[in-house]
Amino acid sequence: MSSNIMILMLSVSTFLGALGLLGLLWGLRSGQFDDQSKFIDAARYDNDEDFKDAVAMDEKQKKQREKEKNYRPVD
Amino acid sequence: MANVKCTHCGLIFDESAMIIEEENGKKIFFCCHGCEGVYHLLNSEGLDSFYAKLGNTTLTPPKNSLQDDLERFDMEGFEKKYIKIKENGTKETNLIISGIHCSACVWLNEKVLHKTDGIIEATINYTNNKAKIIWDGDILKLSRIIQIIRSIGYDAFPYDPAIQEEQATKQRRDYYSRILVAVFGMMNIMWIAIAQYAGYFTGIEQKFKDILNIAEFILATPVLFYSGWIFFRGAYYGYRNHVVNMDTLVAVGALSAYIYSIYVVFSGYGEVYFDSVVMIITFVLVGKYLEVLSKKQAVDTLDSITSSIPTEVLKITKSKKELVAVENIKAGDMLELKAGEKIVCDGLLTIGSGMFDESSLTGESIPVYKEVGDTLLSGSICIDTVVQYRVTKEASDSMLHSIISLLEEAVTKKPRIEQLANSISGYFSTIILLIAISTFIGWYLYDGDFEKALIISISVIVIACPCALGLATPMSTLVGISVAAKRGILFKEASFLETMAKATTLAIDKTGTLTHGNLRVVNEKYYNNNTANISLIYALVSSSNHPISKAIKDYILGSGSKINDLQISEQKTIQGKGIEGRYKDSLIFGGNEIFMKEHGVEIIDTSTYSIFYVAIDDKLIARFDLKDRIKPESKRTMELMTDDGINCIMLTGDNEISASNVATEAGIKDIKFNLLPTDKAEAIDNMHKNGDIVIMAGDGINDSIALAKADIAISMGSGADVAISVSDVVILDDDISKVEEAYRISKRTYRAIRENLGFSIVYNIIAVPIAVMGFVYPLVSALSMSLSSLIVVGNAMRINGIKFDKDKK
Numbered sequence: 061m062s063s064n065i066m067i068l069m070l071s072v073s074t075f076l077g078a079l080g081l082l083g084l085l086w087g088l089r090s091g092q093f094d095d096q097s098k099f100i101d102a103a104r105y106d107n108d109e110d111f112k113d114a115v116a117m118d119e120k121q122k123k124q125r126e127k128e129k130n131y132r133p134v135d
Numbered sequence: 136m137a138n139v140k141c142t143h144c145g146l147i148f149d150e151s152a153m154i155i156e157e158e159n160g161k162k163i164f165f166c167c168h169g170c171e172g173v174y175h176l177l178n179s180e181g182l183d184s185f186y187a188k189l190g191n192t193t194l195t196p197p198k199n200s201l202q203d204d205l206e207r208f209d210m211e212g213f214e215k216k217y218i219k220i221k222e223n224g225t226k227e228t229n230l231i232i233s234g235i236h237c238s239a240c241v242w243l244n245e246k247v248l249h250k251t252d253g254i255i256e257a258t259i260n261y262t263n264n265k266a267k268i269i270w271d272g273d274i275l276k277l278s279r280i281i282q283i284i285r286s287i288g289y290d291a292f293p294y295d296p297a298i299q300e301e302q303a304t305k306q307r308r309d310y311y312s313r314i315l316v317a318v319f320g321m322m323n324i325m326w327i328a329i330a331q332y333a334g335y336f337t338g339i340e341q342k343f344k345d346i347l348n349i350a351e352f353i354l355a356t357p358v359l360f361y362s363g364w365i366f367f368r369g370a371y372y373g374y375r376n377h378v379v380n381m382d383t384l385v386a387v388g389a390l391s392a393y394i395y396s397i398y399v400v401f402s403g404y405g406e407v408y409f410d411s412v413v414m415i416i417t418f419v420l421v422g423k424y425l426e427v428l429s430k431k432q433a434v435d436t437l438d439s440i441t442s443s444i445p446t447e448v449l450k451i452t453k454s455k456k457e458l459v460a461v462e463n464i465k466a467g468d469m470l471e472l473k474a475g476e477k478i479v480c481d482g483l484l485t486i487g488s489g490m491f492d493e494s495s496l497t498g499e500s501i502p503v504y505k506e507v508g509d510t511l512l513s514g515s516i517c518i519d520t521v522v523q524y525r526v527t528k529e530a531s532d533s534m535l536h537s538i539i540s541l542l543e544e545a546v547t548k549k550p551r552i553e554q555l556a557n558s559i560s561g562y563f564s565t566i567i568l569l570i571a572i573s574t575f576i577g578w579y580l581y582d583g584d585f586e587k588a589l590i591i592s593i594s595v596i597v598i599a600c601p602c603a604l605g606l607a608t609p610m611s612t613l614v615g616i617s618v619a620a621k622r623g624i625l626f627k628e629a630s631f632l633e634t635m636a637k638a639t640t641l642a643i644d645k646t647g648t649l650t651h652g653n654l655r656v657v658n659e660k661y662y663n664n665n666t667a668n669i670s671l672i673y674a675l676v677s678s679s680n681h682p683i684s685k686a687i688k689d690y691i692l693g694s695g696s697k698i699n700d701l702q703i704s705e706q707k708t709i710q711g712k713g714i715e716g717r718y719k720d721s722l723i724f725g726g727n728e729i730f731m732k733e734h735g736v737e738i739i740d741t742s743t744y745s746i747f748y749v750a751i752d753d754k755l756i757a758r759f760d761l762k763d764r765i766k767p768e769s770k771r772t773m774e775l776m777t778d779d780g781i782n783c784i785m786l787t788g789d790n791e792i793s794a795s796n797v798a799t800e801a802g803i804k805d806i807k808f809n810l811l812p813t814d815k816a817e818a819i820d821n822m823h824k825n826g827d828i829v830i831m832a833g834d835g836i837n838d839s840i841a842l843a844k845a846d847i848a849i850s851m852g853s854g855a856d857v858a859i860s861v862s863d864v865v866i867l868d869d870d871i872s873k874v875e876e877a878y879r880i881s882k883r884t885y886r887a888i889r890e891n892l893g894f895s896i897v898y899n900i901i902a903v904p905i906a907v908m909g910f911v912y913p914l915v916s917a918l919s920m921s922l923s924s925l926i927v928v929g930n931a932m933r934i935n936g937i938k939f940d941k942d943k944k
Contacts (some may be wrong), residue, residue, distance in 0.1 A: 063342050070350045074323060081319045085312050093311065094304060098261040113249050121255050124225065124271060 142186075143170035143288075145193035169197035173288045182246060188239035195234050197288030208278040208293070212460035213446045217293035218277065221269075225255060228277060230266045232259065234289040247287055254280070266291070310424045313362040317417040320358035324351050328410040341403060348400045351409040359393055363416040383564055388596060389415050395593040405590075418609070445479055451523060461530045468526045478513045481533045482524040489520035495836040496534065496811055497788030499646055501654070501682050512811075514538060538812050541840045542861070555633060555885075556608040559892055563599075567903070571595045574907045591909045598906040599899050607891035608633070610931040615884030618934060623867040624877045631863045635847045635878060636885035637828050641776055642819060642841070644833035645787035645797050648851060649871065650763045652834070654682055654745065656690035658760035668756050670699040672749050675723055678706040679714045683747055687759050713747075725749040763793075768872035769801045775875045775940060777802075779882075782827070786815050788837055815841035832874055834858055849874055876939050883937045891927045898923045 087093060138147050142163045153164040154171055165171040177183055207213060219227045232244060241259045244266070248257035253274030259266040268280060277293070284291045327347050334344060366389070369382030389412045396407040450459040451469040461479050464470070469485070472478065488506035493499065493515040502518055505511065511524050513535035530536055575592035579585060612629035619626055626632060646652050673691050676684040691698070703723065706716035712733070713726015724730070725747055728738050736750050740758075747759045773783050784805040787794045794808035807818055819841050822829045831838070831845035834854030839861050842848035848862035851869045859865055866873040 063346055066343065066346050070327075070346065074350070074354065077319065077323060081315060084315055088308055088312050088315070091308075094308075095260045113246070117249055117256070124223070124255055 139164045141166040141170050141196070143174045143194065144196045145189070145191070146196065167196050169288065173197055173286075176286060177243075180247070180250070182243060185239055185243045188242060189237065190239070192237045192239065194236055194240070194288065197234075197285075205278040205282060207445060207447055207458075208281055209276050210447050210458065210460075212462070213293075214277075216446060220272070224272065225269050226272045226277075227267070227269045228293050230268060230281075230284075230291040231294050232264050232266055232284060232289050232291045235264045240289070243287060244284065244289060247283060248280070251275070251280070251283055265294075310420075313365065314417070314420055314424055317358050317362035317413065317420055320354045320362070321413040321417045323354050324410050324413050327351050327354075331407070335406070345400070345403065348396075348407050351407055352397065352400055355393065355396075355409040355412050358413045358416055359389060362420055363389055365420065366416070378561065383561075385415055385419055387564060387568065388599075391593050391596040395590070398590065398593075445477060448479060449473075464526055464530060466526050466529060469523055470526060471521065471523050472511075472517045473521050474517055474519050477516050477535075478511050479533065479535060480526045480530050481513050481528040482511050482526045484509050484511055484522055484524045486524075487520055487522035489522055490518040492516040492518055497837055499789055534811070534813075538840060541813065541816060542843055542857070555888060556892060559896075563896070563899075567596060567599045567899075570903060570907065578909070587909075591906070594909075595903060595906045598902050607895055607927055608888050610928050611884050611887040611891060611934065614887075614931045614934040615880055618937060619877060619880050622873065622876055622880075622939070623870070624873050624880070625865040625867065626877075627863050627865070631847055632881045632884045633888060634828070635830060635864070635881035638781065638830045638847060638878070640782045640784065640822050640827040640829045641874070642784050642786050642815075642822070642829055642831045642845065643803075643874075644831075644835070644838050645785055645789055645794060646763060647834040647854065648832050649769045649785070649797055649801050650765050652763065654686040654761045655764050656686055656759045656761050657764065659690070659757065660759075661757045662755050665756065668749075668751065669696050670701050671703075671718055671723060671751070672725070672757060673698050674701040674703045674718070675706075675714060675716055675725055675749065678703060678716060679708055681708070681714075683745065683761060684714065686761055687747060690759070721752050723749070723751050731755075763797075765797055765800050766871050768870060771940070772872045772875045773802045776878065779878065781830075781878070784818075784822075786810055786818055786831075786833075786838075786841065788812075788815075812837045812840050816844050819844045830874075830878070832871075834869075849877065872941060876941075879939065880934075880937060883934055887931050887934050890930055894926060894930070895923065 139150050139153060140147050141153070142165060144166060146166055148164075148166050150164070153166060154168065156163050156165070156171070163174075165174065177185055217228055221227060235241060235244070238261055241261050241264070245257055245259050248254050248266075248268065253271045254268065255271060256269040257266060270280065281291050327350055331339075331344070331347055331351075333339075334347075363386070366382045366386040370386040373383050392408040392412050396409050396412070399405045399407050445461065447458045447460055448464060449456055449471040450464065451471055456471060464480055470480070470482065474489075484505055484507055486507065488504070490502040491505050491511070492502050493512070495514045496512055503515075510527075513530070513533040571592045574595050575588050578588035578591050582588065609629065612632050615632045616626050616629060643649060669691060673688065676687045676691075678684075701718060703716035703718050706714065708714050709726065709730065712730035713724060715722065715724035715726075717723070724734060727746065728748070731738055731748050731750060734750065734753070736748070736753055736755055738748070738755075745761045747761060748755060749757045749759075776783055782805070783803050784807065785794065785798050785801075785803045786807050787797075788810050789808060791808045794806050798804070798806045807814075810818065815838060819829055819831060823844075828847075829845045830847045830849060831842050832849040832851075833839075833842055834851040836855045836857050838850075839855070839857045842850060842858055843861040847864060849864045849866060850858045850862035852859070852865055852867040853869050864877055866877070
């Protein structure tokens with residue numbers, strides 16, 4: 061085994077690991093880990109019904125944004 | 136009659152007491168109309184899959200109480216305080232949802248809110264049941280949102296997250312990311328270190344060793360400087376205050392091992408110690424993180440008290456009644472109080488009389504009767520009537536406000552008893568640093584070789600590095616905590632074991648801690664031995680919800696007497712005296728002595744208990760003696776604690792007579808009675824002034840300030856949320872003998888800590904001189920380090936053999 065291969069293996073694996081670490085840190089900063097129980101419990105109720113809910117919620121928010129766009133102050 | 140389950144809440148009741156309905160040919164049962172209503176609502180909304188998700192969890196039946204306070208959520212003062220209006224016109228608020236038992240409840244609440252028109256975003260935290268809701272203010276009001284949540288059997292209060300929660304969350308995230316980096320670095324360095332060790336024994340070429348060394352160096356650097364930053368900061372503050380602490384030792388130990396290893400990397404001579412650098416940082420950091428976690432929980436429940444305070448009160452002026460923000464109320468104003476409302480300003484009752492629930496002030500569950508001229512304290516709740524009172528203190532000076540601000544202060548400023556390991560490590564690190572410096576000077580003068588002198592002096596620090604010393608405390612407390620947990624005692628933080636072992640005084644609450652906390656009938660007497668009227672007595676007490684009536688009702692039910700269903704008409708409750716009603720042509724009434732005398736009934740016997748007499752027309756038919764029974768283990772526990780040299784003091788909000796009764800029964804000599812929550816806290820402060828280390832055991836909101844001030848706070852698992860969250864130790868099954876067990880475990884653990892510290896000092900006395908003489912070979916140091924750690928771990932395991940008083944019987 062040449063030392064070059066060893067350097068390559070070490071750096072590639074550490075780099076890949078570091079990517080995972082960065083992903084975790086990003087998730088942490090954006091508040092995805094603030095609720096420990098949601099992690100474990102919410103997965104049990106995850107079905108297409110909830111997916112539909114999320115879509116409906118999204119649409120509500122979109123509508124709200126459109127409403128703002130069309131809003132003109134009364135002159 | 137069979138017991139059946141309520142279809143909604145899952146609680147089990149007798150079939151005869153249930154509301155029965157037919158659905159699809161099957162009988163379904165409800166314990167109350169509240170449950171029935173929610174069940175039908177969920178069915179019609181298509182949310183009945185909730186029950187499948189719920190499983191075997193039971194719910195609290197919804198309260199269909201007199202909640203006409205909805206309009207308060209839409210008032211201006213309230214909106215200013217709790218609702219944020221965003222730029223785009225949407226509104227945002229934070230709510231605490233109460234009544235949530237499991238994740239299915241969270242699911243249901245989110246679902247119902249999502250279905251509501253105008254709600255743009257609703258997320259509920261599964262852990263602390265706090266919700267963030269964003270909605271369109273044009274479509275619906277906050278009161279409607281609260282109403283929706285109430286309609287499915289939960290309740291919600293707004294709170295202001297800005298105060299402490301945001302800061303706590305930020306700190307938690309900060310620690311978490313530092314730990315993630317540390318764990319990542321540690322795990323990677325570990326497998327590289329395996330290659331290093333394997334290479335050491337089988338022979339490894341220097342060029343491969345160099346590569347591994349550099350890889351370890353790259354991984355260890357962020358761990359030391361990012362994750363370990365907290366220790367450098369702590370060491371710096373320690374230096375500023377002229378204290379050498381555990382942080383100093385960790386920082387100096389890790390940094391010197393790091394510098395030594397860098398030297399090895401570049402000189403190619405010796406072995407690197409990057410693995411010990413990251414290990415020390417990671418383990419000690421995780422310990423610190425656990426402390427941050429427990430602090431956050433206390434903040435969570437504090438918010439729920441603050442949010443239950445009304446923001447507006449009904450002020451009476453000459454001409455009219457109007458709702459005024461609490462901040463604008465001055466001493467001398469007249470206020471009106473409705474049934475079910477919480478008092479916000481202390482005052483004097485001027486018109487009316489009624490029962491007041493003072494449990495959050497005194498801990499007593501029995502309502503107190505107040506009439507014109509009596510003082511009303513904020514925090515108590517008016518139960519059943521409308522009264523008017525004159526404000527004597529503004530809200531900000533009132534009892535309730537001072538309780539909350541004291542509590543907030545006490546949570547953040549908890550006394551800290553210095554830990555043994557900390558104080559020893561202070562001396563230890565100073566001595567080691569001095570030895571290292573003199574080693575360097577000595578070798579340099581003796582040998583003249585600067586490099587060699589430096590290496591040897593650093594190896595002194597590395598050898599003495601707090602491996603055994605650092606493990607001495609955590610290993611022992613870990614075993615101690617797990618032994619305690621097996622017995623239903625939860626220590627929230629490892630260091631509490633050591634603090635508890637040093638305690639000198641036990642302050643204990645009466646109601647709910649020493650006693651069961653509710654009234655029970657201890658004695659009955661039927662005059663002329665005539666028990667024929669038992670059904671009548673049962674019917675009479677069933678008509679009232681007062682704790683005394685309930686206790687008698689339970690007692691009659693439990694005695695197995697045959698009861699006929701009788702109807703009593705014209706039933707009336709006379710505040711603070713008793714109850715009366717009519718059966719056929721005779722008047723039946725029950726109550727205390729004064730009530731009997733008013734009706735012209737002669738009372739001859741006396742008793743130390745609370746007595747409930749029952750009479751028909753002018754003839755006494757029965758009497759019941761009631762009292763709050765002391766828990767059977769109380770006496771033995773107090774005995775054992777006193778034997779251990781602990782000074783036991785009872786602190787209670789109750790009056791002198793019942794306090795001294797319980798104290799004599801439990802064998803407590805020192806009592807303080809008639810204490811308000813602030814007085815209890817002051818009592819703890821006074822003990823501190825005398826140099827005592829205080830354990831406080833309690834269960835109610837009224838104990839919480841005292842709990843937060845005590846060095847060790849023990850709460851009963853069934854106690855108030857606030858009491859549990861400010862306390863350090865929780866006894867899950869309310870068994871008072873566990874107080875003594877917790878103390879015993881603490882003492883045993885403390886002994887193990889001292890033995891371990893003693894051992895690691897002996898180890899250092901042997902190892903450091905060898906290092907000073909320059910005889911440190913990597914193999915010797917690796918062996919001696921792991922051997923010393925093993926001994927420390929083995930000694931800690933011995934804590935498992937502890938014996939308890941209960942098991943001996």
